Amino acid sequence: xxxxxxxxxxxxxxxxxxxxxxxxxxxxxxxxxxxxxxxxxxxxxxxxxxxxxxxxxxxxxxxxxxxxxxxxxxxxxxxxxxxxxxxxxxxxxxxxxxxxxxxxxxxxxxxxxxxxxxxxxxxxxxxxxxxxxxxxxxxxxxxxxxxxxxxxxxxxxxxxxxxxxxxxxxxxxxxxxxxxxxxxxxxxxxxxxxxxxxxxxxxxxxxxxxxxxxxxxxxxxxxxxxxxxxxxxxxxxxxxxxxxxxxxxxxxxxxxxxxxxxxxxxxxxxxxxxxxxxxxxxxxxxxxxxxxxxxxxxxxxxxxxxxxxxxxxxxxxxxxxxxxxxxxxxxxxxxxxxxxxxxxxxxxxxxxxxxxxxxxxxxxxxxxxxxxxxxxxxxxxxxxxxxxxxxxxxxxxxxxxxxxxxxxxxxxxxxxxxxxxxxxxxxxxxxxxxxxxxxxxxxxxxxxxxxxxxxxxxxxxxxxxxxxxxxxxxxxxxxxxxxxxxxxxxxxxxxxxxxxxxxxxxxxxxxxxxxxxxxxxxxxxxxxx
Amino acid sequence: xxxxxxxxxxxxxxxxxxxxxxxxxxxxxxxxxxxxxxxxxxxxxxxxxxxxxxxxxxxxxxxxxxxxxxxxxxxxxxxxxxxxxxxxxxxxxxxxxxxxxxxxxxxxxxxxxxxxxxxxxxxxxxxxxxxxxxxxxxxxxxxxxxxxxxxxxxxxxxxxxxxxxxxxxxxxxxxxxxxxxxxxxxxxxxxxxxxxxxxxxxxxxxxxxxxxxxxxxxxxxxxxxxxxxxxxxxxxxx
Amino acid sequence: xxxxxxxxxxxxxxxxxxxxxxxxxxxxxxxxxxxxxxxxxxxxxxxxxxxxxxxxxxxxxxxxxxxxxxxxxxxxxxxxxxxxxxxxxxxxxxxxxxxxxxxxxxxxxxxxxxxxxxxxxxxxxxxxxxxxxxxxxxxxxxxxxxxxxxxxxxxxxxxxxxxxxxxxxxxxxxxxxxxx
Numbered sequence: 001x002x003x004x005x006x007x008x009x010x011x012x013x014x015x016x017x018x019x020x021x022x023x024x025x026x027x028x029x030x031x032x033x034x035x036x037x038x039x040x041x042x043x044x045x046x047x048x049x050x051x052x053x054x055x056x057x058x059x060x061x062x063x064x065x066x067x068x069x070x071x072x073x074x075x076x077x078x079x080x081x082x083x084x085x086x087x088x089x090x091x092x093x094x095x096x097x098x099x100x101x102x103x104x105x106x107x108x109x110x111x112x113x114x115x116x117x118x119x120x121x122x123x124x125x126x127x128x129x130x131x132x133x134x135x136x137x138x139x140x141x142x143x144x145x146x147x148x149x150x151x152x153x154x155x156x157x158x159x160x161x162x163x164x165x166x167x168x169x170x171x172x173x174x175x176x177x178x179x180x181x182x183x184x185x186x187x188x189x190x191x192x193x194x195x196x197x198x199x200x201x202x203x204x205x206x207x208x209x210x211x212x213x214x215x216x217x218x219x220x221x222x223x224x225x226x227x228x229x230x231x232x233x234x235x236x237x238x239x240x241x242x243x244x245x246x247x248x249x250x251x252x253x254x255x256x257x258x259x260x261x262x263x264x265x266x267x268x269x270x271x272x273x274x275x276x277x278x279x280x281x282x283x284x285x286x287x288x289x290x291x292x293x294x295x296x297x298x299x300x301x302x303x304x305x306x307x308x309x310x311x312x313x314x315x316x317x318x319x320x321x322x323x324x325x326x327x328x329x330x331x332x333x334x335x336x337x338x339x340x341x342x343x344x345x346x347x348x349x350x351x352x353x354x355x356x357x358x359x360x361x362x363x364x365x366x367x368x369x370x371x372x373x374x375x376x377x378x379x380x381x382x383x384x385x386x387x388x389x390x391x392x393x394x395x396x397x398x399x400x401x402x403x404x405x406x407x408x409x410x411x412x413x414x415x416x417x418x419x420x421x422x423x424x425x426x427x428x429x430x431x432x433x434x435x436x437x438x439x440x441x442x443x444x445x446x447x448x449x450x451x452x453x454x455x456x457x458x459x460x461x462x463x464x465x466x467x468x469x470x471x472x473x474x475x476x477x478x479x480x481x482x483x484x485x486x487x488x489x490x491x492x493x494x495x496x497x498x499x500x501x502x503x504x505x506x507x508x509x510x511x512x513x514x515x516x517x518x519x520x521x522x523x524x525x526x527x528x529x
Numbered sequence: 530x531x532x533x534x535x536x537x538x539x540x541x542x543x544x545x546x547x548x549x550x551x552x553x554x555x556x557x558x559x560x561x562x563x564x565x566x567x568x569x570x571x572x573x574x575x576x577x578x579x580x581x582x583x584x585x586x587x588x589x590x591x592x593x594x595x596x597x598x599x600x601x602x603x604x605x606x607x608x609x610x611x612x613x614x615x616x617x618x619x620x621x622x623x624x625x626x627x628x629x630x631x632x633x634x635x636x637x638x639x640x641x642x643x644x645x646x647x648x649x650x651x652x653x654x655x656x657x658x659x660x661x662x663x664x665x666x667x668x669x670x671x672x673x674x675x676x677x678x679x680x681x682x683x684x685x686x687x688x689x690x691x692x693x694x695x696x697x698x699x700x701x702x703x704x705x706x707x708x709x710x711x712x713x714x715x716x717x718x719x720x721x722x723x724x725x726x727x728x729x730x731x732x733x734x735x736x737x738x739x740x741x742x743x744x745x746x747x748x749x750x751x752x753x754x755x756x757x758x759x760x761x762x763x764x765x766x767x
Numbered sequence: 768x769x770x771x772x773x774x775x776x777x778x779x780x781x782x783x784x785x786x787x788x789x790x791x792x793x794x795x796x797x798x799x800x801x802x803x804x805x806x807x808x809x810x811x812x813x814x815x816x817x818x819x820x821x822x823x824x825x826x827x828x829x830x831x832x833x834x835x836x837x838x839x840x841x842x843x844x845x846x847x848x849x850x851x852x853x854x855x856x857x858x859x860x861x862x863x864x865x866x867x868x869x870x871x872x873x874x875x876x877x878x879x880x881x882x883x884x885x886x887x888x889x890x891x892x893x894x895x896x897x898x899x900x901x902x903x904x905x906x907x908x909x910x911x912x913x914x915x916x917x918x919x920x921x922x923x924x925x926x927x928x929x930x931x932x933x934x935x936x937x938x939x940x941x942x943x944x945x946x947x
Contacts, residue, residue, distance in 0.1 A: 282701065284701075299698060303573070303574070304591055304594045452702060453701070454702035455701050455705075456679060456698070456702045456705030457573070457575045457679075458574075458576070459576055459620055459621060459678075460577055460616075460620070462702055462703055462705070463620035463621065463623065463624040463703060464616075465702075466703050467620065467623065467654045467655065470655050483909070487654070491616065498580055498613050498617070499577070500574060500575065500577065627946075628856075628858055628859060629946040630858055630917035631859060635947040644944070644945075645941065645942060645944055648940065648944065650855070650913040650915055650939060651849065651855050651856070651903070651910070651915070652903075655902075656864070656902075656903075658900070660865045660866070660867075
């Protein structure tokens, strides 16, 4: 495979494109709503209508408005249908001839779609994630080709640095800085690891990306491998994501067959292989040192840093670890240029962010917006507000994050602004709460999660989260006094400052942020001494 | 070997490059409490008792795993550190059933000593009182999970010194347990050599010699020191 | 100086702490000169009196009588002192918690292990109802000072009482706070 052949594949694919496409969402959300039967019915309807030569029924990734699945979208007339049932397939196909259908329409120009950006999710819901040719026709692997043939590894690192991209796993560490650290680390062998152990309650951003556009992640990893000098990559994906895993496996196989992975990639001297490692259900394995331990076949527990993975990671070798979404951004940064990327978002938080919008909000689903978009736009315009009428708070960052109260909804979604109001960007979980949600109960839910997911290695996290959970339960049972509240606050500070890894260090955040913004709800539950 | 000069508790001290803060402090007679750390074993930084304040920001770092650096400023005794260390001991005391009055290690227990040293005269948190097993299937020794603090000294000494790896950890969070081999009774372990190193390494009465009764079990740490010297210096000094 | 009004109480414990109290031997004579023991297993008072200066509480809180007495003690004492490991930590008394709640414990003790007439003891008004969990004293009422030990050695008790007699805040440290 060389550049010409890659271009040929793209050209062939585009030429073979049928005039009409019916896209049926086959991501996990719509599949669970019955989209497999819908897809089959659509294919049958097209055959029965004798339109096989002009209409392609395409299995695609996430079409974003998950709450209304199964979703179907038609081209070229750009219509969308929601909650589609298999029996509606014949009439739906007939709309391509201008006939009517009883399938429920969905307005693709509604704010939910219109206000979204298309960078990471550009191919999501467009291409068939199981067809590498589709990805190539959408300029896929062109960035890898450019990196390998026109850029030095230093150029690539430089481009990523200039783009201002920051880690999408949550902490927001500048990606370029991380890459240059690994690139500069000495070692014959280096590794690139993709962290796909997405585990925050209510989060499905990475799963959607992997199910919808797995090649973008593979391409991003290969470019990273070239940039830092690694020839082996691992994707650590949680075991609860069988569909994403299967699509990744298919993608890796297809890319290998076309020599876009493996040895002598695109006829260059660059070798890069990607293997999948499947997690066994421990949230803590999303923490990078625990993740590496798990990849190496050890018990998935974190270890103190330094040494950082960039210096000593897998088997003691320099290792680059990035999140799924971080890698998915890379091909576009290389292809469209770092300046283009940096022009999106805010000066310190460039690009877009994918969110999983859930909770007490009308439109739940997958959302991508430029960083710096106010939370209000996300939950009220895109999300359509709360069905009960009044949003109380928005939880960002999962169990490590915090609650942003309604009066701060104009906070722009960027790393610094969210931190300033006591929350974090996190990996992209966004849970909307209304007046029916008691914030102490919310805090206890997340504390229960951290307690269950603590690995048990360090004492503050192992035993501290249990005590915090008990104290919150005491408060909810109206058995706690001011003394207990004081102990709760003290213990939060202790667990935050003394825990070994990020899980424990951030476990008190949901308590601290609800105490900050909703202290009266705690106090209302206290009893007299 | 290069030497690093740093300040610990306002005192200038020097330590070889690569030494940990804990080593540097101990060399200079500065005591930092530890529990999971045991000379001769790898460090895991798990108990968090040896946290010290480093640098102007006072960032907390585990002294047992943090290497000294030139001009590093370390504080090992601040009100915050004292309070946090105390809370760590309190948390441990609530987590399992540490009833000193009926323990073989009473008065010979590192957890009890730490409670004394750190001023724990009562515990502010609720006791969990879990129902835990005692395994006395081994003919010489027993393991009482009521008294285990999950320091993993037994796991490491068995793996790193005896080279057997009979012990490991199963489960997670507060449900984590020390297990022998594939979570089978210790007495049925096909790998255990009955060397007894874990008995000596255990800081509490969790792993004990059978037949010892309340307050009878003194640990012979000299034996571990002997092994360490033998391994590191090839000197078999009795 | 006014004589110290001292009380000692025996909740869910073995009375070992009170035995250790008696081990203060001849110092008890000094104590008798500086303090009045207004309520104690050692004396005959039936009602816990008002305006007590200091109350040493032995034992964990294991039944409703303990619970009610503890609340009364707190109301009527200036200083409440947890006296011995059972009051401070729950200690041996709390070991029944491993079995579960009161029901499980009574079943275990009076049904499963009974050799004859397996039945819960029942004597309303005489036998107090067991609390579901045995807890240390400070989980029921605020406690001012702690004397750990099972039992606390006589010298440790004396240090605390001496301080109280002298009108100082008692303070134990070092080996004097050792559990067990």
